[in-house]
Amino acid sequence: MVQKAVTALQARLADQIVQWLKQQGAPQGFRLRESALADQFQVSRSPIRAALGLLEQQGWVESLPYRGVELRVPASELSLFEENLDESDPQDLYMAFLIDRFLSELPAAFSERELQQRYGASRSEVQRLLVQLEVDGIVQPGKGYKWLLSDNLNNxxxxxxxxxxxxxxxxxxxxxxxxxxxxxxxxxxxxxxxxxxxxxxxxxxxxxxxxxxxxxxxxxxxxxxxxxxxxxxxxxxxxxxxxxxxxxxxxxxxxxxxxxxxxxxxxxxxxxxxxxxxxxxxxxxxxxxxxxxxxxxARLSRQELEQLVRKAGLTLRLPAFDTPAD
The missing domain is CATH 1.20.120.530 (GntR ligand-binding domain-like)
Incomplete structure (x- = not known):
């Protein structure tokens, strides 16, 4: 039982590191320091070391004597451990969540299942979404199966x-x-x-x-x-x-x-x-x-906001809304 918890933490940290590297646009040869990553994700160095070990098993990073850990491929070529290429672009779901956060339409606490129902997403899609949101400091784990919104600027x-x-x-x-x-x-x-x-x-x-x-x-x-x-x-x-x-x-x-x-x-x-x-x-x-x-x-209706986002080049699956009667 303890081993499963440790493995889950390692996999989650590995995915968070991947998301962070992608956001940095990290090139091949980029150096990763355990101490800096531990500070970034607010954990001790031991789970960071284990997460880097998972990345090394994938052939994405390499431990070099006296040089630390380096990326063997550009961050753009990395993927999440549970990523399913047949599913939709995770950025679509991410931006849909940000729109809801911007419009204050999300509850303070919610579960994975509630997000699945809200966005019509699979469990793996929602799990990947929550990994990225946690990396970005937008959500944090709560008690039980709940996730909590962090205190962001949304007015x-x-x-x-x-x-x-x-x-x-x-x-x-x-x-x-x-x-x-x-x-x-x-x-x-x-x-x-x-x-x-x-x-x-x-x-x-x-x-x-x-x-x-x-x-x-x-x-x-x-x-x-x-x-x-x-x-x-x-x-x-x-x-x-x-x-x-x-x-x-x-x-x-x-x-x-x-x-x-x-x-x-x-x-x-x-x-x-x-x-x-x-x-x-x-x-x-x-x-x-x-x-x-x-x-x-902020003053746009959800329909107008969806149209504006589509013009910007995104295809979002926004939550269902009621169409006003003619």
Whole structure:
């Protein structure tokens, strides 16, 4: 009985690592550190080590002496352990869930079976959905068979307050006396942005959000202040559901990437004050985009929202709704 529980945890962590690598757009040769993964998923290093062992059995990663664990294939080639290729695209179900979260149409607690009934999905589809949602900090396990919604930003006022908090903190962080530029990480992040610009049509909302989240967390890391890093991690978790939906519908990959690249390039040249002003302008632009999303999307009926999402290139299985009588 104990062995089954351990195996389930290992498989779940392995799937979470796969989802995380896909969101990072991790290339072949990408290094995975047990300590960083343990911090990312808030578990000890032992289950992380076991989960990496499962990935190694699949031939996806390799343990190298003195170098740790490296990806043997690009993250785009990875799949979940229970993935059924005959089933629908898991991103369809994921975006349908985010729409419901955005519109506050989900109960605070729900079971796998309730999600199956709501979305007309199979058990394996819902399990894969919950793995990704848990990785993203959108849901968390509750008591018994229930899952709980995490405290995310899903109304205009809370989102606005979040951005005002970030406006006070983030630009100032670039001017901190303890600021130390992590040149290697900044250059690597610049390269990821350049790759996204080269093929913008192949950048899904999840990858674009990962670029944004990594950008903001890296800047706070360079500030040398652990509390700013913790604040940014929390803000990224809170904003993810609504930002993913907004990015899917409105964001230009090239414009978003170039704004962040200008800041990174200024930092590489030691122009921190200029970078700070550019970061302030970026956040103020994000506030305008956020308000546009709430004013233009949140007031739509479910039918209109489905049509808008389809125009953005998605095919969603939204929950059934009653058609108004003529």
């Amino acid at each position: 205009a006022q809370s989102h606005y307050e979040s951005y005002r908090c970030r406006l006070m903190m983030e630009p100032a962080a670039l001017l901190e006396p303890e600021w130390t530029l992590d040149t290697e990480s900044v250059e690597a992040l610049l390269e990821r942005h350049q790759q996204a610009i080269a093929q913008p049509e192949q950048v899904p909302a999840a990858q674009l959000f990962a670029l944004s989240a990594d950008f903001h967390e890296l800047l706070m890391h360079c500030s040398g202040n652990r509390f700013l890093v913790a604040m940014m991690k929390q803000q990224n978790r809170l904003r993810k559901p609504s930002d993913l939906l907004s990015m899917q519908l409105h964001t230009s990959v090239e414009k978003a990437c170039r704004r962040r690249m200008a800041i990174l390039e200024a930092l590489l040249q030691g122009r921190n004050r200029e970078a700070s002003e550019l970061l302030r302008a970026l956040l103020e632009n994000d506030i305008r985009v956020m308000r546009h999303t709430y004013s233009e999307v």
